[in-house]
Amino acid sequence: MKPTVLTGDRPTGNLHLGHFVGSLKNRLKLQEDFNQYVIIADAQALTDNAEDPKVIEENIFEIMLDYLAVGLDPEKTVFFLQSGIPELFELSSYFMNLVSLARLERNPTIKEELYQKDFGRSIPAGFLTYPIYQAADILAFKADLVPVGEDQSPMIEQANEIGRKFNRTYRTPLFKEILPLIGYVGRLPGIDGKTKMGKSMGNAIFLCDTSDDLRKKVNKMYTDPGHIHIADPGRVEGNVVFQFLDIFDGNRDELLKLKEEYRHGGLADSKLKERLTAILDDIICPIRNRRSEYSKDRTHLMEILCQGTLKARSIAAQTLSEAKLAMGLLDLSKSTNIYEAQVQ
Amino acid sequence: MKPTVLTGDRPTGNLHLGHFVGSLKNRLKLQEDFNQYVIIADAQALTDNAEDPKVIEENIFEIMLDYLAVGLDPEKTVFFLQSGIPELFELSSYFMNLVSLARLERNPTIKEELYQKDFGRSIPAGFLTYPIYQAADILAFKADLVPVGEDQSPMIEQANEIGRKFNRTYRTPLFKEILPLIGYVGRLPGIDGKTKMGKSMGNAIFLCDTSDDLRKKVNKMYTDPGHIHIADPGRVEGNVVFQFLDIFDGNRDELLKLKEEYRHGGLADSKLKERLTAILDDIICPIRNRRSEYSKDRTHLMEILCQGTLKARSIAAQTLSEAKLAMGLLDLSKSTNIYEAQVQ
Numbered sequence: 294m295k296p297t298v299l300t301g302d303r304p305t306g307n308l309h310l311g312h313f314v315g316s317l318k319n320r321l322k323l324q325e326d327f328n329q330y331v332i333i334a335d336a337q338a339l340t341d342n343a344e345d346p347k348v349i350e351e352n353i354f355e356i357m358l359d360y361l362a363v364g365l366d367p368e369k370t371v372f373f374l375q376s377g378i379p380e381l382f383e384l385s386s387y388f389m390n391l392v393s394l395a396r397l398e399r400n401p402t403i404k405e406e407l408y409q410k411d412f413g414r415s416i417p418a419g420f421l422t423y424p425i426y427q428a429a430d431i432l433a434f435k436a437d438l439v440p441v442g443e444d445q446s447p448m449i450e451q452a453n454e455i456g457r458k459f460n461r462t463y464r465t466p467l468f469k470e471i472l473p474l475i476g477y478v479g480r481l482p483g484i485d486g487k488t489k490m491g492k493s494m495g496n497a498i499f500l501c502d503t504s505d506d507l508r509k510k511v512n513k514m515y516t517d518p519g520h521i522h523i524a525d526p527g528r529v530e531g532n533v534v535f536q537f538l539d540i541f542d543g544n545r546d547e548l549l550k551l552k553e554e555y556r557h558g559g560l561a562d563s564k565l566k567e568r569l570t571a572i573l574d575d576i577i578c579p580i581r582n583r584r585s586e587y588s589k590d591r592t593h594l595m596e597i598l599c600q601g602t603l604k605a606r607s608i609a610a611q612t613l614s615e616a617k618l619a620m621g622l623l624d625l626s627k628s629t630n631i632y633e634a635q636v637q
Numbered sequence: 638m639k640p641t642v643l644t645g646d647r648p649t650g651n652l653h654l655g656h657f658v659g660s661l662k663n664r665l666k667l668q669e670d671f672n673q674y675v676i677i678a679d680a681q682a683l684t685d686n687a688e689d690p691k692v693i694e695e696n697i698f699e700i701m702l703d704y705l706a707v708g709l710d711p712e713k714t715v716f717f718l719q720s721g722i723p724e725l726f727e728l729s730s731y732f733m734n735l736v737s738l739a740r741l742e743r744n745p746t747i748k749e750e751l752y753q754k755d756f757g758r759s760i761p762a763g764f765l766t767y768p769i770y771q772a773a774d775i776l777a778f779k780a781d782l783v784p785v786g787e788d789q790s791p792m793i794e795q796a797n798e799i800g801r802k803f804n805r806t807y808r809t810p811l812f813k814e815i816l817p818l819i820g821y822v823g824r825l826p827g828i829d830g831k832t833k834m835g836k837s838m839g840n841a842i843f844l845c846d847t848s849d850d851l852r853k854k855v856n857k858m859y860t861d862p863g864h865i866h867i868a869d870p871g872r873v874e875g876n877v878v879f880q881f882l883d884i885f886d887g888n889r890d891e892l893l894k895l896k897e898e899y900r901h902g903g904l905a906d907s908k909l910k911e912r913l914t915a916i917l918d919d920i921i922c923p924i925r926n927r928r929s930e931y932s933k934d935r936t937h938l939m940e941i942l943c944q945g946t947l948k949a950r951s952i953a954a955q956t957l958s959e960a961k962l963a964m965g966l967l968d969l970s971k972s973t974n975i976y977e978a979q980v981q
Binding site for chain 1: 724736769
């Protein structure tokens, strides 16, 4: 049997080039060799968007469009909606008993996010405990591999701790170690070059951007502020356009020559930006076209998500049932025939 | 439509006379005029028994026996198993976002229990958050009334806070105020007279005790240590046998006369204890007999629990669906026909 990989996103906005190089391209490869599950983590998105769930609902459709548009294939990848699987939440509740408050507060990702959000003690319980829910999402599918950004690896560590503690407490081999797969490309910078590309930072190139959007965004990119006249020598380091070319330009020889020329003086920023625009449009154009095709049939998209969620639900329910058996909890479906017959 | 009452127990031991006077007698009356739901809170019991779930599974059968033996009627009362309803856990997760860590730590019941258990910061997340799960148990059934001990009323306050916050945040009238119904009889003392009767205190008279157990336990009761000879004057106050007679002896006139006689001197402890034994056996004997009848057919009991759990599950799923609609979350079952068809 193929090993299982679990990955996913919070549906809080359209996916952008940062997602494409950081995870989507990976997923395209992974779906060939793995059982790939992609979770749309709407309930997790609520943990810091509780007041505004509407944005989440809208983005479920958008994110499904992005997935299909980049080439993720429903025949190879199971897409599912977290809130469509109540069994994940029940499994989380059993994990809650195995994690101390102190351990949750020590989670580096949570600590960093707490600091950014300035919650203090008014931190919602849902936010503090979301690593436990995330552990259930991963362990329910017995994922072998979870691709994560570097900043997310403490989440996998916590999930593994929970799995181990469960196995030890209930003397079962049920949960195996999860291997974090750290992305092979670092963070893509935003068009402002300052931070990583982020949907809420106003510095993102989206997979749904038009050619025109794209040109405008590339034109806004910082180059070298000292490169005033075309003939002036320019700096390649810290130049956002070159940072992008380094990642996306397949013609490495030509790129090297361009860098030389830029350093020496005589290469216009506008030339570089045209080149980058063309390269990025080559990537985004087919995505944009497929996106527009898929967007015509919302029902079909929702059917794909439903089918995936049903499939994922049966796996999660199976794991929950195994977990309850290991714990020695009563399984009503095993005690009489009534329950099974009516619930199925 | 009849109003709804929700009540229940953690399945951690047999029920005793303290439960009988404190809650079971109440439930017998309530089932006549209310939709009564009785939750067997096995998942909640796990929050401080995570290492030893076996005791919980065993006691589910025992507690069902106790319920039926005292006269709770499956035609009038819906018995259900908390862990049989994953939707309750999903609903809890949405409530988690509406409660701050500080608020959880301020809950007086939790504070008291924390103090008793000496958890410190190593308190399991499941224990800290159990009031949120409890709120979901209550709100899922839109209970009008919840009978509680005095020490449990902060739990209802917390559930009401969550209901109000949900309604305010998502502009919905979904959850109504829950009324706590404080038991009309105070705590029943244990046979040691020192603390309240408790299953783990070694001071309980169980509903499954034999006549012989009962006699032995009543004989152990403290009376008045100064009442050495029958002719000595005795104290009624603080005398455990009289405390029990005050609660259980229906013949108030005769009880008054006995108190006079005891104070005056000339009434033997053994006479009083015989009287109390007879009175308690009159209560427990029919319970014991019905208990023994029901215990012959474990499958039948489990079927009653299954039927109740299925009924309760459909109510909880309905409320969850309403809550998600109010929140604006995507309801897959409404988006396509596939989901509905396959899950139902």
